[in-house]
Amino acid sequence: MMRRLYHIPLSPFARKVRLCLAEKMLEFELIVEKVARRRPEFLAMNPAGKVPVLVESDGLVVAESSAICEYLDEVYAAPGLIGSDPIDRAETRRLVAWFDLKLGREVTANLVFEKVIKRLEGLGPPDTTAIRVGRQNIGRHLEYISYLAERRRWLGGDVFGLADIAAAAHLSCLDYLGDVPWAVHPLAKDWYVRIKSRPSFRPLLLDRLPEMMPAAHYDNLDF
Amino acid sequence: MMRRLYHIPLSPFARKVRLCLAEKMLEFELIVEKVARRRPEFLAMNPAGKVPVLVESDGLVVAESSAICEYLDEVYAAPGLIGSDPIDRAETRRLVAWFDLKLGREVTANLVFEKVIKRLEGLGPPDTTAIRVGRQNIGRHLEYISYLAERRRWLGGDVFGLADIAAAAHLSCLDYLGDVPWAVHPLAKDWYVRIKSRPSFRPLLLDRLPEMMPAAHYDNLDF
Numbered sequence: 001m002m003r004r005l006y007h008i009p010l011s012p013f014a015r016k017v018r019l020c021l022a023e024k025m026l027e028f029e030l031i032v033e034k035v036a037r038r039r040p041e042f043l044a045m046n047p048a049g050k051v052p053v054l055v056e057s058d059g060l061v062v063a064e065s066s067a068i069c070e071y072l073d074e075v076y077a078a079p080g081l082i083g084s085d086p087i088d089r090a091e092t093r094r095l096v097a098w099f100d101l102k103l104g105r106e107v108t109a110n111l112v113f114e115k116v117i118k119r120l121e122g123l124g125p126p127d128t129t130a131i132r133v134g135r136q137n138i139g140r141h142l143e144y145i146s147y148l149a150e151r152r153r154w155l156g157g158d159v160f161g162l163a164d165i166a167a168a169a170h171l172s173c174l175d176y177l178g179d180v181p182w183a184v185h186p187l188a189k190d191w192y193v194r195i196k197s198r199p200s201f202r203p204l205l206l207d208r209l210p211e212m213m214p215a216a217h218y219d220n221l222d223f
Numbered sequence: 224m225m226r227r228l229y230h231i232p233l234s235p236f237a238r239k240v241r242l243c244l245a246e247k248m249l250e251f252e253l254i255v256e257k258v259a260r261r262r263p264e265f266l267a268m269n270p271a272g273k274v275p276v277l278v279e280s281d282g283l284v285v286a287e288s289s290a291i292c293e294y295l296d297e298v299y300a301a302p303g304l305i306g307s308d309p310i311d312r313a314e315t316r317r318l319v320a321w322f323d324l325k326l327g328r329e330v331t332a333n334l335v336f337e338k339v340i341k342r343l344e345g346l347g348p349p350d351t352t353a354i355r356v357g358r359q360n361i362g363r364h365l366e367y368i369s370y371l372a373e374r375r376r377w378l379g380g381d382v383f384g385l386a387d388i389a390a391a392a393h394l395s396c397l398d399y400l401g402d403v404p405w406a407v408h409p410l411a412k413d414w415y416v417r418i419k420s421r422p423s424f425r426p427l428l429l430d431r432l433p434e435m436m437p438a439a440h441y442d443n444l445d446f
Binding site: 047048060062063064066067068070071074075086087089090091093094097098101102144 | 290291293297325
């Protein structure tokens with residue numbers, strides 16, 4: 001049986017795992033899970049009821065994006081995505097938590113959840129206050145990415161890795177919605193242009209939501 | 224210079240790191256950080272402005288509790304707290320995320336933030352709706368702990384580790400407030416009694432907030 005990843009197209013956490021798998025050249029099949037249905041078979045795999053969930057070809061189930069990425073880096077070591085010494089690894093993990101938890105809560109949840117997930121899952125109209133808050137918060141995060149990108153080759157240090165992947169997973173969802181003010185953050189844009197041209201990123205640029213086209217520049221490598 | 228940990232007494236994330244340090248027999252000095260003051264020197268160590276922050280004796284700064292625990296397990300390997308093979312490690316990390324993120328958001332944030340942090344940091348009166356929601360949610364988490372404790376020696380598997388530490392870090396804060404209905408969850412209670420008697424737990428049981436005594440059984444090993 002082929003390796004499977006349960007996901008939803010604009011889940012930044014599922015996108016993070018898709019990028020890890022692709023960077024490690026691991027083949028997998030994508031399955032869209034309607035998490036709001038709370039399918040018993042899905043809850044048995046992940047009692048938290050969330051995507052992503054990875055099922056290896058031998059049936060091993062791994063749930064929770066942070067656990068999946070660490071698992072993939074331990075089992076399929078090349079290329080390493082977390083860093084080589086404990087200090088670099090701590091910095092990568094600090095940044096992954098920053099993007100997944102802080103940017104995730106302050107920006108992505110406000111914009112992607114309100115504009116996309118609520119519609120796809122039939123959870124009612126978007127909360128316009130949340131959308132305004134998300135748009136206000138994104139600038140500070142793009143400034144932080146610019147700050148890092150000015151001082152380091154990649155966000156976590158000299159080597160491309162999970163900090164870049166986590167940040168790009170969130171920003172790619174926001175970029176689908178046209179909510180990233182790239183023009184006023186050129187250093188963050190330069191970093192994202194470099195990420196966008198990686199082969200691992202191509203499948204994400206081909207994602208299309210039903211009845212909701214991406215921003216015009218979404219899949220343009222020279223936007 | 225002695226190793227330092229910046230914390231606040233009822234931060235479950237700081238308690239998780241305190242337990243890791245103590246299980247590994249590493250000495251450290253605790254420093255209370257008033258995070259709401261946003262001290263520039265503290266923000267320079269952790270731009271997220273949160274505890275815990277670990278400063279090693281050589282000055283190395285490690286921020287974000289998940290990154291600190293992984294760092295400690297890599298640098299001070301014995302006793303290992305995450306597991307020995309990648310599958311056990313993935314299960315430990317899944318549970319740590321469950322307790323830190325799901326129980327953290329559904330229960331601890333509602334109770335500890337509203338009842339303690341708001342008062343200590345002068346952030347206004349508690350939101351009684353949030354407190355009611357937190358009390359409603361805790362039962363389901365104690366059921367999950369009971370479910371795990373019935374099937375495994377420790378929550379993550381055969382060996383005491385970070386899943387137990389993360390769960391106990393949250394529950395010990397809630398127990399200080401008297402908000403854990405132990406009597407109706409005897410399996411979870413049995414597990415907590417075993418944790419509570421570990422030497423690493425003793426310093427947590429000695430914590431006292433200003434003008435807010437703990438529940439009567441808080442530091443009782445045979446409650």
